[in-house]
Amino acid sequence: MISRVPRSKRLLSALAGAFAITLGAFSLPSLAGDPFRANSPRPIGEKTQQAFNAIFLEGNYREAAEGLLQQAEAIEPNEPLVHAMQASIAYTDWQANKKDTALLETVKSYAIKTGETAERLKTTDAVRGNLYTAVSHGLEAATILEEEGSVRGAAKALGKLQQVYGFLDAAEKEAPQDPELNLIKGWMDLLIAVNLPFSDPTGAIARLEVASPSYLANRGIAVGYRDLKNYDEALKHVDRALEAAPNNPELHYLKAQILVRQAEKNKLPDQRHAAKADFAAALTKSNQLPKGLVAQIFFEHCRNQRRIDDRDRNCDVMRDQIRDNAGRWGPAASLLPALD
Secondary structure, three states: OOOOOOHHHHHHHHHHHHHHHHOOOOOOOOOOOOOOOOOOOOOOOHHHHHHHHHHHOOOOHHHHHHHHHHHHHHHOOOOHHHHHHHHHHHHHHHHHOOOOHHHHHHHHHHHHHHHHHHHHHOOOOHHHHHHHHHHHHHHHHHHHHHHHHHHHOHHHHHHHHHHHHHHHHHHHHHOOOOHHHHHHHHHHHHHHHHHOOOOOOHHHHHHHHOOOOHHHHHHHHHHHHHHOOOHHHHHHHHHHHHHHOOOOHHHHHHHHHHHHHHHHHHOOHHHHHHHHHHHHHHHOOHHHOEHHHHHHHHHHHHHHHHHHHOOOOOHHHHHHHHHOOOOOEOOOHHHOOOOO
């Protein structure tokens, strides 16, 4: 969904929000606690790894938010990734319920904790210390935009993003081939390329192609190609991501989006039927996703089905039924509104 907001705010929000999506990882059996590096792995704690695997491998935000992240924070409090992920989940909750100002305060609190733990980490791991210092400033940029708006907050947010790139550059000087660094910086560079006119995404895609874990790298490349309207390449990369993380509902949602856009571009009705299957696959795990995300997936699924059978459906009303449910998570799949 393309927001109807000024390009400057879309870009700043995209850059700040990039951290929320690139902080996860994919568990590789050859690694001892470090999902990014096959060589010279870092001592990332077991609970931290379990939490981000729940989110980014399985797409299970609920399991992470209601247990694993709290356990990781208690047992592994010096890991900045833990606090960054807490911030990203709180930011997702805030996007769905902007009347709850306490959620934004939670984002700010965890952004500060991310920066504090990253600063301490620099003494033993300059790459990750500088990397997560950059992440903390990116999260702070997101909260500035939310609190002050795109006009009043733009200068402050841009200042924060300049600090982001300063610390990313410091990390890159230490280890330019580091896969965790290339993953986060590759996502950011790609978001810049697809949001700014005349920007070339080639360099960002090249960086992501050597990033790790491969499933998150391919997810980023697929998003980039989707926004650049190169749907064949987008499908190729989302399929690669699904090979590594077949149970992730967000990847099925991404594939469905690409198929719908391809159907619209090429006038291929069969692509809508393929998209229907991926929307449905994503919604089988609706109760483990934030309800705002479930509402949006269902809305796009409903609109696609309306185009398939040409039947009148009030997709807006059904979407709002999901949004208005109590709690922060989507309803079980059996409780979603019926499309047939």
